[in-house]
Amino acid sequence: MSDIADRVKKIVVEHLGVEEDKVTENASFIDDLGADSLDTVELVMAFEEEFGIEIPDDAAETIQTFGDAVKFIQNAA
């Protein structure tokens, strides 16, 4: 797994309080990992902070799964 994926996973585990092995490629933050809409806003902010990038609101809405997040950040960073 890439360095970016590791760092994203760490943030997801910390913020959502889930087991690491639950955070799979297709795991949806809301449907599978117990996040609500406020949690997803905070997750996106944490990604921005960790990777020094800006994720506009319309792009943030497309980030639904762990895989979405990793892909977006790989392209942006």
Add this chain to the structure above:
Amino acid sequence: MRRVVVTGLGMVTPLACGVEETWTRLIAGQSGVGPITRFDCSRVVTTYAAEIPFGDGTNGTFNPDDWMDPKERRKVDDFILYGMAAATQAVKDSGWVPGTDAERERTGVMIGSGIGGLSAIADTAILLQEKGPRRVSPFFIPSALINLVSGQVSIRFGFKGPNHAVVTACSTGAHAIGDAARLIQFGDADVMVAGGAESPISEIGIAGFNACKALSTKRGNDPQAASRPWDTDRDGFVMGEGAGVVVLEELEHARARGAKIYAEVLGYGLSGDAYHITAPSEDGEGGYRSMAAALKRAGLAASDIDYVNAHGTSTMADTIELGAVERLLGEAAGSVTMSSTKSSIGHLLGAAGAVEAIFCILALRDQVAPPTLNLDTPPEGVRIDLAPKAARQREIAVALSNSFGFGGTNATLVMGRGDL
């Protein structure tokens, strides 16, 4: 009018987490005051406060993990954490578990705070300045809002009745219990979870009350002697933190389910000073009217009172309250015991009235008045027993609790034994 009784108790105080743990230490004359550890206090004048003893949850320590999971805790200011802990204890103690939607809709929550998420607001203001608005957490607002204790408690337990929060500075806890009792009396609910929570021990909190000249400043070398209500050498209040929550219940509802009944809320009085933003009027007439209104509602005479838990903050206002109580009691003053438990736990601001109401309830249960610590030199000519330094075993059938707040707001609760 429907009668209202107390069927559950919960608290987190500077003496301990838990009702019995706190009460045992209070009666033993222990103090919860010490040097400030919660933040670097090198820039503020007052360097001591009454902090909750954090720990692993044993021996009366407060372990946050016991009350909210870490993921949820990141989304709340400490006053909500304390309120959740006290409410969870109280609900469990009451044994009330609504089994139907109808029962859930008849169970409400009214837990207030004087200031609410002061630290969350201060920290977020700094973050805003340093990193800009895009870094403000989506949980900032719901972590700081005062009514979010009531909100969080209702979500945890599924209580769908009235959901409300009192904000009357240092009389919040007493107003919350009194107003919640009224909701039951009026028929809006059968059960109310009511009280107050506060977490003001932060640099901005201490600096703010220092600026008001309200805090004790001169006991840095002996913090446990700093809170000394009525003593001639007092120099201000000691900041405390914590929460107190009770379960109030309509009498027949409690009897029907065989609930343990601690006490009855007999009377509740309110008044305003219309005088000054931080000082009580010098003749104490606001406090007097609040007490008189509570007695009238209870249908009792001043001579029926056995124990008074005073507002008694260890400020200049102590003697104003004392004068008002003596005026109320008249000839009966000589047979009453009045103490200020703030001498032990400091001033819990919005939580004070609720914690002190619980102390009155336990005084009724155990027939003992808690002590006023550090009272070396009482005011000259005082006719009331102020329980200096040691608890008093005595008959207590009726207890009165006063709470007064900035803005000139006053609340009084009158409570009687649940077995009478």
